[in-house]
Amino acid sequence: MLEVKGLRTYYFTLKGVVKAVDNVTFSLGKGEVLGVAGESGSGKSTLAWSLMGYVPPPGRIAGGQILLDGEDVAKMSEDELRRKVRWKKVSMIFQGAMNALTPVFTIEDQMAEPFIIHMNMTKREARERIVELLKEVGLDESFLRRYPHELSGGQKQRIVIAMALLLNPELVIADEPTTALDVVVQAQIMNLFKKIKKEYNISMIFITHDLSIIAEIADKVAVMYAGKVVELGTSEQIFLNPQHPYTQGLLKSIPKLRSKEKISWIPGTPPNLVTPPPGCRFHPRCPYVMDVCKRDEPPMVEVEPGHFVACHLISRR
Ligand SMILES: Nc1ncnc2c1ncn2[C@@H]1O[C@H](COP(=O)(O)OP(=O)(O)OP(=O)(O)O)[C@@H](O)[C@H]1O
Ligand SMILES: [Mg+2]
Structure with missing residues (x-):
């Protein structure tokens, strides 16, 4: 249903072009x-915004295609995006959205707006559908009349979902x-996502810096x-047979219960994206760096069906 090809989304800032x-x-x-994983600043949110056709200025899609059921979202006008794509085909739970609920509106009022605007529903019809949705995410009717500040973090996140x-x-x-x-609520919310995945047969893109969360879903x-x-592959391929030194480093940074192994982290910090390192962008932090890594960008190589890795260690093998 979704095919992203050679997508480039850049921020055109006064300090230069940020290739996010x-x-x-x-x-x-x-x-x-x-699941999309990576450290802070790796471009995860920018990728997500691009798929919604919404990149905050000074950012914009500078190249590539986002084919959604065969139609290119990257080429659509604002009007088309609004009519055909956003919320109807692709919806997004924004980073930190649970803290951005409008404080002066009740839950019913915040939730009813899209129905009244997009679907021409009456307030009463909207309410029925909202009660259904609240049940779906484990909340009862009494939440209709509550304000965001009367909700716990987990409850707010359920509303946003x-x-x-x-x-x-x-x-x-x-x-x-x-x-x-917190971890208990985190587990409840993950169970909710799993339920939604099963019941709705919906496609999902799940963004996190925490690989252990991705493993679950x-x-x-x-x-x-x-x-x-x-690196790109099935969950089994990535978790059981990671090939890129960066993926291996990320996996080693997940703590294991009762393990004597020390938790390691990849030393160094991610690069500035205005002037990223030449060759492989990971080379300054890579324990296996070779001369070629400083010079040439590694190509994506399919190491087994559906498992792709961009690393000179692989392409030289
Ligand atoms: N409005 C903006 N103007 C200029 N640069 C931006 C803007 N928004 C993001 N960036 C830059 O784009 C890069 C990717 O940012 P993005 O927010 O997509 O990362 P992320 O992986 O979602 O990070 P996090 O895990 O912290 O949410 C970063 O280098 C960031 O500084
Ligand atoms: Mg982000």
Whole structure:
């Protein structure tokens, strides 16, 4: 249903061009969940905004295609995006959205707006559908009349998830949906996502810096580093047979219960995306760096069916 080809989304700032998403390619089938992982600043949110056709200025899509059921979202006008894509086909749970609920509106009022605007529903029809959706995310009717400040973090997140489902989208993008929550609530919200995945057969893109969360839900995983996808594969391939040194480093940084192994982290910090390192962008931090890595960009190589890696260690093998 979704095919992203050579996507480039750049921010044209006074300090230079920030290549936040640089030549990203992947595809997603109906009902599939793609996990996107990577450190802060790797371009995950920028990728998500691009898919909604909404990149905050001074950013814009500078190249590539986003084919949604065969139609290119990257080439659509604002009007077309609004009529055909946003919330109807693709909806998004924005990073930090649970803290951006409008404080002066009741839950009913915030949720009813899209129905009244997009679907020409009456207030009463909208209410019926909202009660259904609230049930779906584990909240009862009494929440209709509550204000955001009367809700716990987990309850607010449930509201935001229900809002993403309002217009029955084909694809839901969730950007760090559990980051601000404690572990118990995090687990409850993950169970809710799993239920939604099963019941609605919806496609999802699940963005997080935490690979252990992705393991629970994703069919496929894309690992991003400094604006590029460095490894892409099924969850089994990425978790059991990671090939890129960056993916291996990310996996080693997940703590294991009762393990004597010290938790390691990849030393160094991600590069500035105005002047990223030449060759492989990961080379300054890579424990296996070779001369070629400083010079040439590594090509994406398919190491087994559906498993792609951009690393000179692989392409030289
Ligand atoms: N409005 C903007 N103007 C200029 N640069 C931006 C803007 N928004 C993001 N960037 C830059 O684009 C890059 C990618 O940012 P993005 O927010 O997509 O990363 P992220 O992977 O979602 O990070 P996080 O995990 O912290 O949410 C970063 O280098 C960031 O500084
Ligand atoms: Mg982000």
